[in-house]
Amino acid sequence: MPARGSAEWKGDLRAGGGTFTAGDSISGDYSFKSRFEDGPGANPEQLIAGAHAACFSMAFSNMLAGNGTPPDSVKTDAVVWLRPVDGTPTITKIELTTVGVVPGVDDATFQELAARAKAGCPVSRALAGVGEITLDATLAS
Template structure:
């Protein structure tokens, strides 16, 4: 299955602006300020964070269910850090923070499943070039 996104940028880098769409319901605008200076609007790194959080939550839920412990819920926040490395903007870190409501397991089992999901989720594998991907997993 192919997934599609589109984007258009108008103008030069510091004063231009862009728009993007992903699927049928996700769209937004972005600027230099929203990407590099914490200005209002969206940016591509937020889309990466959302994609990673969604993929990881699905992968963790699947791992738990296959082990006989289907979760009531898995909620994940992903924070993508963009820094300049040797003068080039670079994603240097992604921090995953997940919480789960999973009857019948303990924290150690939840952490083990979370580590498996982190290693195996499609987006994690696609982002393997990111130097640091951390995980904090808490069973509620």
């Protein structure tokens, strides 16, 4: 099943602005200020962060369930870092932080499955060109 999104930009880079949609229910405005100056609005890196957090949470939950220890919950935050590299804006790092409430699993297994989910989720695989993707996984008691 293909996933769909679209965007339109009007004007020049600094003064212009754009709108985007992702699927049927996600839409927003973006601008130079929202992307590079922490101004109001959204930016593509936020969409990547949300996609990565969602994909990882699903993949990790599936691995935990396959281990016979289905989670009560897996909550993941993602931070995407956009930095200049040789004068070009580049996603240089993604930090994943996840907390799982998982009855019956030990921390070593939890960590192993988290690492496998990070390596195997489709969004992680699509982002393989990012220089560094970190994972901080906490098993909540």
